[in-house]
Amino acid sequence: MAKILMIDDDAMVLKLYTEVLSKEGFEVISSNDAREGLAMAAEQSPDLVLLDIMMPDVEGTRVHESLKLDDKTKNIPVAFLTALVTDEEVAAVDGKIGGLDYISKSTPNDKFVNQVKELLAKWRK
């Protein structure tokens, strides 16, 4: 089963989606620290990184850049996690992440799982 790395400063978010995704059989590793998350990505080569876009210390987009700069992690698919839901906010995020994938944290759990599955299927192609 696929291994998913989550990086989000909010421990509750990590706990929730770890539960939700493990229940579906995914192997979930996580960190609430961007630096530690980067190290985990390099060491454990997950199949997908879910990355919080707004963390207090560092922006998700910076972490994404670091992932893409490292040979060990540059091919790992990344999707952003965002607490935003309205069109306007998503459009603003869109501009920032240049058409990269994102999942809203307001998504119901079952749909969240579906979106993760879709992302994995998309990148497996």
Added chain:
Amino acid sequence: MSGHGLEIQYEDLVENANSIILRMDMKGNVTYFNRYAEDFFGYRREEIIGKNVVGTIVAPTDTSGRDLKAMMDDMALHPSSYVNNENENVQRNGTRVWIAWTNKSILDEDGRVREIFCIGNNITRLKQAEEEILKAKEAAESANKAKSSFLANMSHELRTPLNAIIGFSELIKEEGVGPLNEKQKEYIDYIHESGKHLLSLINDILDLSKIESGKMVLEPGDFDLKSLLEKSLVFIKEKAAKHGIALSTGIEEGVGVIRADERKVKQVVFNLLSNSMKFTPDGGKIGITARKSGDKEISVCVWDTGIGIEEKDRGRVFSEFEQIDSEYSRKYAGTGLGMPLSRKFIELHGGRMWFESEGKGKGSRFCFTLPLSVGQP
């Protein structure tokens, strides 16, 4: 009357006019100063005639820092650019005033400008009022900006903990972390539903504030309205069956692909259907009808056999935060923002929204129109 008499009359007119009237030569030296000007600026004519306007009634720079000396020099070179000119002047006691001037060139026999004839009106109060309005406008704009950014931040701050409430309660509710007894099931349902209700309220408030600030934009695309309407019914099918409510559709020929903002149209239809569900007692009926009206419009109606709308409540249906009767709002939870938002979404498309009801207990029918292609008259 002789020509000489006329001249005296004109002199008298200029002298006693209730306007500032003066003349100056091309260097800016005053050559004439009427009585009103004397009173207004506080110089007697023998004090000012022969003196330059700059340094007397014109300060070298005005309050905003504009170089008035340069302006006067330019006026001497291009008098035709200054026929109507507003600028700051200064009275002898130092009081700054705003004057609206009309300046006329006086030519000599060779057609060269010899002097400038100036008539001025005091517009200080007008200028002050203008400034105050401008300041008030700026204040209002910055307050509005603050409100928008406050709403955006607040919504983020509110949604983050809400997402945890909704997400975890969902997890527990589905017994994903262990079995629940009946009471636990019931109570976790309350938490989950309340969380979702709060989230939709926050989203509605954001949408509404966006519409008010003119920031809501449509994202039009082509989609099949017929299939959208049919699919919408599927979402309430289960709940309707549970309450013995019969669903029906009456979608006429000609209702098909339109160009509109699909997400918003869907939200409107959902809102109307869920209202009908809320206000229709068990065993009732709910339906959707749609037809092409004219060759540029489609009209859609959602009807039900529910509690209807009383005459006295008609005016409140599209008001924000209103739900008919507090008795109902307790029984039928809702944000009270669904209808005003729906109507605004339809109006953004250039459509109309209205309702019909025969009265209490007689059901209601909510209708809207959409142009076949948004943005095309």
